[in-house]
Amino acid sequence: MFQEVMIVTNGNIASWAAALIRDLLIDFxxxxxxxxxxxxxTVETSQINVLLSLWNQNTPERLLITLNARLQFPKFMTDGSAYKVGWSHFCWLLDNPAHHYEGLKSLNEDALVGLVEQSHIKSMRALNLPHKCTLFSHRPDNFDKTPPVERKRISKILIAGNANLLPSIKSTKNKNPPDLHPFIDAAWRAAAEQAKVPAPxxxxxxxxxxxxxxxxxxxxRSTLASLLTVVEQLSNTLARLRIVKLLIINHKINLIGNFEGHGxxxxxxxxxxxxxxYVTFEKTLKNTRVALNLTPKFSQGTTERVWSTLAAGAVPLTTSTSDLIPYKTAGILDTLDLNLNDDDLEYAITEKLSNENIAxxxxxxxNQPLHAxxxxxxxxxxxxxxxxxxxDNN
Structure with missing residues (x-):
């Protein structure tokens, strides 16, 4: 069993992931x-070289955990010898492996990759990434200390995420060779479909x-990774813009994230x-009764925003995933069907936002302990x- 565990980040520690890291440390x-x-x-270059030498030691009883493949490991040591992580190595991903293709390529083949989505295993294979994979949710292990939702919370609706102004299909084609243009068309088509029906x-x-x-x-493989990333960025933006435009007609909402350029x-x-x-986001969330999560790229696993919403004591309305079936069955959250026309979708959301439904x-x-x-x-x-x-499986 493991004798030592080192979790390596590259900043952004004041985040939802930070709370999960603290839980992991306590558990270990x-x-x-x-x-x-x-x-x-916060580490100088010379100290990073010391760490690389430390991880190079053949000590599998020590566990190295890295996040989102942001740390790219060298092929060679400074003395010219081949580099290999000698510790047991777990790389925990938040998103599709396509977003972290270059970092994943730098991992040992025996590294274990944690995925939030079952379908991402297929993406790993399509990208010719040979690593063993395991599903590793961003759900906290213990919800015991989460606060109840209080009716007196100031704000009713929060939407968080990004809806970036993305380049048009025409400008994207202008920046790429003609032989890629058909696949750019296919990516735009896939994104439009995913924005309505979450799917791998x-x-x-x-x-x-x-x-x-x-x-x-x-x-x-690098081109495929880029195209899959484009699909997810587009579908997220399309779904979020649609919902915001529907809601702002009759509802007051809080928007957190990059929604610039849309008025x-x-x-x-x-x-x-x-x-x-994240501190500001968390503070706003704790004053919110309902948070809408629109992440159609996840059809099986769940984004951390759903778990942080529950942990902050707010009610999530979210795109549906199989991860959430027990929580929906228990009646503590509700899901959105994006495959409705605009009128029906606005009516459905309004029904879900009713005081009676939230109550x-x-x-x-x-009545339902979340940790159960x-x-x-x-x-x-x-x-x-x-x-x-x-x-021990018993």
Missing amino acids: RERGCNSEVIDLS TLSLFQRSCADMGYEQAGLP FEEAENVNYHGSTD RMVEARA LAALSRVDTLYRAFYPNTF
Whole structure:
């Protein structure tokens, strides 16, 4: 079993991930492991070389945890010898592996990759990334200390995320060679479909290519990763813009994130916060009764915003994923069907935002301990993955 655990970040520690990291540290320490967090944004280059040498030691009883493949490991040491991480290595992803393709390529083949979405395993294989994978949710292991939703909360609706002004399909084609233009068309088509019906990104892109008569199997892996990233950025933006435009007609909402360029800054019913730090987001969330999460790129796993909403004692309305079935069954959250026309979708959201419906979810929340709905703890998931033959399953 592990004797030492080191979690390595590159800043942005004041985030939802930071809370999960603290939970991991506590859990490992309770199991007798020495554990620490290293923030590389505060470490000098010379010290990073010391860490690389430390991780190069063949000590699999020590566990290295890196986040989102942002740390790219060198191919060679400073003396010219080949570099390989000798510790057990777990790389925890928040998003589709396509977003972190270059970082993932730098990992040892025996590194374990934690994914939030079952379909991302297929993406790993399509990108020719050979690593063993395990599902590793961003749901906290223990909801015992989460506050109840209080009716007196000041703000009713919060939408957080980004809806970036993305380049047009024409300008994107102008920046790429003609042989990629058909696949750019397929990416835009897949994004429009995903924005209405959450589904695995790779499957949608492959189907879009097939329907349009394009053969995508021969695409370079880096190009495929870029196209899958474009699909998800587009679908997120399309879904979020649609909902905001529907709601601001009759509802007052808080917007957190990059929604610039869409005219929301001056809209009468919008309190526009813009891009902000996690502390401000969390403070706003704790004064909010309902948070809308629009992440159609996740059809199975769940973004951290749903879990942070529950942890802050607010009610989530979210795009549907299989991860959330126990929570929806328990009546503590509700989901949105984006495949409705605008009139029906606005009516459905208004119904879900009614005081009566929110009150029912608040009551369900009071009667249902959230931790009782949690699955296997994340530390147990890691032990099972690294020690499949020795972990006590009883």
